Amino acid sequence: MGLLSTQSYVQSLPKYIALCERNYLRLLKLLPAETVGACHEYHFAGEHYRLVVKNCEKYTTDVDLIKDKAIHTELPLWQLTLRLYHDAKVAEVVYPNYHQRVRPSYGYPNPDMHQKDEKYQVNAFLSDWLCACLENGRSTFHWDVNNDLV
Template sequence: MSQVLSSKQYIQSLPRYITLCERNYLRMLKLLPEETPRECRIIDLASARYSLTVEGVSKYTTDILIEQVTVVSEHLPHFSLSVRLYHDAKVAEVIHRNYHRRIKPSYGYPNPDMHQKDEKYQVNAFLADWLMVCLEKGRVQLNWDVNNGMV
């Protein structure tokens, strides 16, 4: 059995990646609940329901957990992303996918876990697509107090 190794190493386009993360930051700000820990926002999208939960807040970062609440199909796995917002740089980046370890900037190919060479970019591009669909088609439950706290 022979092993095929690619001699050409993958090099990520940093300007393209930063642009993607900047756009994700702006989209994420539109969907965020209040930036207090454990605050949650529910988004209904077609027959699926997702929650955005603020996991942690510090001076320069906010950690968000995006989870699929309802099962759409037995063929689609549970969806979970951990996203970190960097407020000083104004970028949003996926740091974990489905509770796996941190995503590396690039992977050699082939590799034992069968990660793509540009997996980090692909996961952040998926986040961009998901955020756009949520903004265009999603429904958010709002808790408005029309009586200004009076009964």
């Protein structure tokens, strides 16, 4: 019995889209003004994070989620680049700082040790981070019936 899996991973698209839709709604609550360079800081669990708007287009907004202090001196600063797709109302991680473009699935094992469902896991991590930020009182809710959130 070999270590190489012969079955390829097939991502559940409805499950992934639902996760990205929830991330979009949560990010709208935390996002600073949608102008390039806008920044909003969050403090919780003794850590300092920033959401910085990097690019705004008609249908997309790119945002960096940055942890300002490295966990350890040997580790790089933690950062995720997020893209909000306003026409589809979804948000996903597009460039985590540890590798370029997260693919939907990876063969396993692989030289870079990516998980089979790494794209889903990275976006689930974003979901957990957004929930933690919202639930710990570091952001106020801005419900507006005119922007289709309610």
